[in-house]
Amino acid sequence: MADLDLIILGSLLGMPAHGYQLKQNIELTYGKRYVNLSNSRLYPRLSKLEADGYIEGKREPQEKVPDRKTFHVTPAGIERLKELVATPLGPREDEFDFLARASFFGLITADERRKIIEPLYQAKVNELAEARKKREQFGQYMDKFSLAVLDYGIAAIGNTVEMYRKLLDAE
Missing domain, CATH: 1.10.287 (Helix Hairpins)
Structure with a gap:
């Protein structure tokens, strides 16, 4: 399966999004068949990317429901995405992994x-x-x-x- 960081950073590069919106965008773009993205997998990854400085979240207050956090890619995140895209495929990667990277070939x-x-x-x-x-x-x-x-x-x-x-x- 394609690198989840690549998919998250690439998706956020196109459009900042909150977690649920990001999950929907990824599933729509890549399909559930290729990216099985549960909340228990997505949110820890978002926290890690934010802690590493690759994305930044901004809290948005909402009426009668908890605040949501909208994420966008930082300059460091763009550089990390470029590194991921430029990394040659490993022996366990397949056509989907290639196509996920190829979508961002304009960055390298x-x-x-x-x-x-x-x-x-x-x-x-x-x-x-x-x-x-x-x-x-x-x-x-x-x-x-x-x-x-x-x-x-x-x-x-x-x-x-x-x-x-x-x-x-x-x-």
């Missing part, structure tokens, strides 16, 4: 982006070549269902290669 340099994207791009180019070779060698022997699945996989890999290429070429 082209060289930093290239270090993250190039290895993934090369791996996908190789995977695409192997899939096309399999299609060429065995396609005539496959039933229509297996062939449809293989063709779908080839198209999906091709789309990923195209996205990586666009990200590499982006200025």
Whole structure:
């Protein structure tokens, strides 16, 4: 799963929010399937980010209900977000982790982006070549269902290669 700090800081960079609003924004943006964000996970993380100086909270009084705290990213938080975005993917990270970072590639340099994207791009180019070779060698022997699945996989890999290429070429 993508780094929760990256997701929180990135979400707050776009729009300051109180805890409940932030949780809703994250779930809407990333989906509950990818980010299982309970209150018992979110609020301690917000406290830690605030204690570290990456976010700042401001209490807002409300009528007949407890005050709420709206958070925004500090300059130190922006620098921390840049560090998180520029960190190469680890061995246990997946496409979701990449896409979460890629959403904020505008914060880092082209060289930093290239270090993250190039290895993934090369791996996908190789995977695409192997899939096309399999299609060429065995396609005539496959039933229509297996062939449809293989063709779908080839198209999906091709789309990923195209996205990586666009990200590499982006200025």
